[in-house]
Amino acid sequence: MSVKRFTCIAAALLALCAGPAMAQGKDKVVLLLNWYVYSEHAPFFLGKARGYFEKEGIDLDIQEGRGSGVTVQAVAAGTADFGYADVATMIKAASKGAPVIAVGVALQTSPMSVMGFADKNIRKPADIRGKTVAVTPGDSMSQIWPLFLKKTGLKESDFKTVSGDAQTKLNAVMTGQADLLLGYVMDQAIKLQDATHRKVYPIRFADYGVNMVSSGIIVQKDYLKSKPDLVRRFLRAATRSLEDAAKHPDEAVDAMLAAKPKSGVKDTAVIGMKNTATLYKGPDNPGDRPLRVGAKNMDETLALLVEYGGLDKASAGKATDYYTNAYLP
Amino acid sequence: MHRPLWQRILLSAWVRPVLLVIVLLAVWDLTIRVFRIPPYLIPSPWSVVQQLVAEWPRLLKEAIPTTYATLGGFALSIAFGIPMALVIAYSRTVESFVYPLLVFSQSVPKIAIAPLFVVWFGFGIIPKVIAAFMLGFFPIVVSTVMGFKSVDPDMLDLARSMKASRLATFMRISLPQALPSIFAGLKVSITLAVVGAVVGEFVGSNSGIGYLLQIANGNFDLPLMFAALTVLSAIGVLLFVAIDVVERLLIPWHASQRLDVMATA
Numbered sequence: 001m002s003v004k005r006f007t008c009i010a011a012a013l014l015a016l017c018a019g020p021a022m023a024q025g026k027d028k029v030v031l032l033l034n035w036y037v038y039s040e041h042a043p044f045f046l047g048k049a050r051g052y053f054e055k056e057g058i059d060l061d062i063q064e065g066r067g068s069g070v071t072v073q074a075v076a077a078g079t080a081d082f083g084y085a086d087v088a089t090m091i092k093a094a095s096k097g098a099p100v101i102a103v104g105v106a107l108q109t110s111p112m113s114v115m116g117f118a119d120k121n122i123r124k125p126a127d128i129r130g131k132t133v134a135v136t137p138g139d140s141m142s143q144i145w146p147l148f149l150k151k152t153g154l155k156e157s158d159f160k161t162v163s164g165d166a167q168t169k170l171n172a173v174m175t176g177q178a179d180l181l182l183g184y185v186m187d188q189a190i191k192l193q194d195a196t197h198r199k200v201y202p203i204r205f206a207d208y209g210v211n212m213v214s215s216g217i218i219v220q221k222d223y224l225k226s227k228p229d230l231v232r233r234f235l236r237a238a239t240r241s242l243e244d245a246a247k248h249p250d251e252a253v254d255a256m257l258a259a260k261p262k263s264g265v266k267d268t269a270v271i272g273m274k275n276t277a278t279l280y281k282g283p284d285n286p287g288d289r290p291l292r293v294g295a296k297n298m299d300e301t302l303a304l305l306v307e308y309g310g311l312d313k314a315s316a317g318k319a320t321d322y323y324t325n326a327y328l329p
Numbered sequence: 330m331h332r333p334l335w336q337r338i339l340l341s342a343w344v345r346p347v348l349l350v351i352v353l354l355a356v357w358d359l360t361i362r363v364f365r366i367p368p369y370l371i372p373s374p375w376s377v378v379q380q381l382v383a384e385w386p387r388l389l390k391e392a393i394p395t396t397y398a399t400l401g402g403f404a405l406s407i408a409f410g411i412p413m414a415l416v417i418a419y420s421r422t423v424e425s426f427v428y429p430l431l432v433f434s435q436s437v438p439k440i441a442i443a444p445l446f447v448v449w450f451g452f453g454i455i456p457k458v459i460a461a462f463m464l465g466f467f468p469i470v471v472s473t474v475m476g477f478k479s480v481d482p483d484m485l486d487l488a489r490s491m492k493a494s495r496l497a498t499f500m501r502i503s504l505p506q507a508l509p510s511i512f513a514g515l516k517v518s519i520t521l522a523v524v525g526a527v528v529g530e531f532v533g534s535n536s537g538i539g540y541l542l543q544i545a546n547g548n549f550d551l552p553l554m555f556a557a558l559t560v561l562s563a564i565g566v567l568l569f570v571a572i573d574v575v576e577r578l579l580i581p582w583h584a585s586q587r588l589d590v591m592a593t594a
Contacts, residue, residue, distance in 0.1 A: 069547065077370060093549050098369045137540055138547025162452045163540060164444075164533030171448045172533075310548050 026059040027230055032080035034068040034215060037263040039186055039272030040107075041084070042252035047241025049255040056233035062259075068140070068215075069093070075220055076100050082234060086140050087216040088305055091322045095315045099221040102323040104235055104291030105298075106242065107214035108282035111184040111275075112141050113202035114148070117192070120179055123201060125152035125208065132160040134169040134178035140309075141182040144210060147308045151209045170195070184214075186272040194265050211283065212301040213293060216323075228327065235291065236329045242290040246277035292325050372551040380552035381559060388541070388560045395537040396564055398454055398526035399519070402461020403568075406518050410466050411511070414473030428474075435467045440528055447533035457529030457537070464525035468517040476510025477503060509583050512576040519572055523565040538564075 033041055044062055047053055053060040065071045068086035075083035076098035083090075087102045094100050114133065116122045122131060125148075135142045149155065162178050164171075170188060172178035174196055181188060189200045205211070217238060224231055245252035253269045264272070284294035298319040305311040338344055354374045360366065361373050368376065381388070417424045439460060446456035480503045488498040530539025538561050545553040 069549065073369065076367075093369055096369045096549050097367050098549075099367075136543070136547075138544035140547075143547070161535070162533070163535045163543075164447055164452070165531060165543075167444045168447050168533040171444060172452075175448050177448075177451060 042256040043245035046252040052237040105216040105293035115202035116180040118199035131179040186275040249273035381556040398457035401458035406465035410469035418477035460529035461522040461525035465518040465522035472514030476507030
């Protein structure tokens with residue numbers, strides 16, 4: 001009960017802060033992102049700016065996150081209504097008892113890649129031999145990395161590894177302490193380019209047979225049960241937002257930069273948004289609207305997590321325990 | 330006074346903290362059960378113990394680099410902190426120049442600049458040592474300055490009147506009188522140095538307890554995380570006790586030590 005009580009207090013405090021907004025009778029919804037705002041999150045800002053959420057009776061408050069893991073825990077504990085987080089990370093937490101479920105999967109092809117500056121000419125897995133790779137221990141990419149190595153015939157001993165947090169990875173590549181880092185094509189690649197004005201070449205895991213779903217929208221199971229209509233309305237607005245952002249990436253980026261001026265540089269953020277939108281289509285359901293995920297895709301993701309992601313086979317269950325398309329438009 | 334054996338055991342200085350730990354563990358376990366706190370938010374003490382046993386070799390292996398970094402940072406703190414404190418204590422000019430800056434530097438959050446240490450010094454032990462030094466340095470300076478400044482002026486007058494040399498005055502009067510304060514600073518410093526070493530490991534390191542904490546965190550392995558924290562605290566306690574022992578040997582005459590002897594006798 002103490003968690004619930006804490007949640008109530010936290011919710012009450014939030015409500016106090018947002019007093020005026022509550023007065024209009026709209027549902028106040030907190031969307032906790034997986035990370036500080038960058039191009040991947042632009043669709044939500046576009047949807048908010050265009051009033052899609054408002055039309056559904058939702059007063060959307062987009063908050064920045066500190067990693068998917070924290071976002072999942074916050075949603076599980078009820079401190080945030082909706083989370084935008086790595087679905088693989090969510091599955092791991094859910095298998096440990098966190099009562100969360102993915103109600104829409106945004107990135108259906110993995111944005112994971114190993115990247116370095118283009119002038120270093122590291123363009124295929126074999127080029128990684130003898131180089132230094134920067135990783136963040138324990139994050140989702142570092143866990144799938146061994147699978148990429150296996151699929152491409154590389155061994156850990158073929159290259160040097162340095163470990164550090166998210167910022168250290170970027171610093172290491174920028175200063176030449178590392179040649180490559182594990183990162184998302186539309187995140188770290190853009191950040192490196194913005195900081196150095198040098199071209200970055202990502203080798204995508206997905207191009208070498210390593211595919212799993214990535215960011216998605218997650219909610220607490222109780223929340224879903226008690227407010228199915230609100231979840232439906234939220235997902236209607238979110239789907240429209242993603243569709244619009246895919247069609248008009250620069251408007252999406254404009255909306256994001258208007259709300260969060262420090263979240264990127266227009267030109268490269270547009271590229272990031274375009275790269276993000278290419279990941280909306282699932283390999284087994286290319287005709288579907290965004291956020292709708294294919295069963296095969298989810299099965300494969302779960303199988304990968306069991307084999308490489310440290311997910312316990314006994315407690316893993318089946319893919320349908322972790323997602324539902326039932327609330328999508 | 331002859332108390333029964335069980336009372337003597339119960340009241341001995343070593344048993345008391347252990348008893349408190351047991352009580353706290355029981356409260357922890359009970360809280361989880363009563364409020365049904367799920368394990369992905371707080372693990373049960375028993376699962377932490379299990380993980381502590383299962384992962385013991387790994388924990389021990391990762392504890393070594395963290396300990397090295399802590400001791401390295403602590404040694405640097407002493408090497409820089411005590412001479413600097415001496416200069417500050419004996420020269421008002423230096424004090425007026427340096428002391429405010431020192432306080433200013435202490436207010437800089439180390440975690441914010443720690444990523445730069447990795448940029449400057451690479452992924453080895455050096456950034457960790459520097460992070461430990463940054464945290465451990467300040468308490469040593471502050472308490473050493475205080476120690477030397479609170480030397481009894483009458484004693485110094487006495488030494489002067491007896492034509493003692495400056496060195497003799499320092500060795501016989503100032504240093505012994507300052508030692509208790511210095512040791513107080515050292516004790517605070519060593520526990521902070523452990524924190525500093527882990528901050529360094531969080532930011533960029535291929536080994537150590539901080540590295541293990543990151544992995545545990547990424548996997549929602551809270552029992553392993555708490556086990557690693559337990560080991561970390563144990564390192565802090567052991568180093569603290571080591572300093573305490575040195576203190577007893579060096580200043581057995583001091584009031585704090587005498588009282589302790591009486592309490593345990």
